[in-house]
Amino acid sequence: MSAADLSLAVTLAQQAGDILLRHWQTRDSLAISTKRAGDFMSRADLDAETFLRDALRAARPSDGWLGEETGADGNSERVWIVDPLDGTTNFLRGIPHWAVSIALREAGRLTLGVIHDPIKSETFAARCGAPATLNGQPIRTARTQTLEPALFGTGIPFGGMAHIDDHAADIARLMPLCAGVRRMGAASLDLAYVAAGRLDGFWERRLQPWDIAAGLVILQQSGARTEGWHSTENPQDSGTVIAAAPALFDAFARVLRAG
Known part of the structure; x- marks a missing residue:
């Protein structure tokens, strides 16, 4: 490189x-x-x-x-x-x-x-x-430190994908605690928007390598924190990603992982 x-x-x-x-x-x-x-x-x-x-x-x-x-x-x-x-x-x-x-x-x-x-x-x-x-x-991530003013992005499963219910449960837990959730339909841009501070965080399950590879690099170099569904998972390998501004990450991940 x-x-x-x-x-x-x-x-x-x-x-x-x-x-x-x-x-x-x-x-x-x-x-x-x-x-x-x-x-x-x-x-x-x-x-x-x-x-x-x-x-x-x-x-x-x-x-x-x-x-x-x-x-x-x-x-x-x-x-x-x-x-x-x-x-x-x-x-x-x-x-x-x-x-x-x-x-x-x-x-x-x-x-x-x-x-x-x-x-x-x-x-x-x-x-x-x-x-x-x-x-x-x-560019740098947002400085948001609490969930209440935070705006998050996600990708909602479609068709007959097996994890639709899991994702609906994620949204039900998160929505009452934050300013909103956006589903804009292009995971790469969602990740870039977290890196640029337009979104405070993003999560999605079972993405493909081409969906997230570029975004993971941009997130890392912007100061964002990224993990898989479990803290030991690498999103590059699992395809599941949780990403957020560093000060917000733990609170965001805790809500998602509570399901």
Whole structure:
């Protein structure tokens, strides 16, 4: 991981965002397939992922690849983890909240993350050893210290996912204690918003690596605290993440884990 890797990821995320913006203008005519109930893939997803895979192969030919739509390729100590369009349902319905997410994993450790929101022209980025940034300016988590004024984000399961009841119970415990909970439909942006102090915390169960890899790096470099459902779990491995501003984390996690 180097500054050059981060610069490359930022450039490619923004270029993939331009591809998505072109599809955004004609989204009503996009070819769409259903992966499972409530989970969609479009031509926009595939075009953005193909661009990113080909560009990364050309720039870093010895690196491996893990993409949401095309799976794993290569066997490398360095693996690029990509969600070409996080928030596909928002995209297809004309809701302007979706993003491109790119992360780099080296020897099992996440070292770089970029989340680009083309609609708002916002690029969140971080690499280990350097501050997290938004459009090049450093960002930090919120200073919220108690639950009462805190605003949280989450992702509500859809379709026939097995943990819908668990999540409903989480919300029922948390809502009376805080200022509100938002479900905005793009986990990568939720994590970036915690890093930037727009949300005080976020939780979700059973996410995929491409959903959270970039966000975990940005959170770490912004000063946020992240754990799995249990304090010994690594969200990168379990796919379940609890993230919050440091002063708030213990109280937030205690409520969630009480179920």
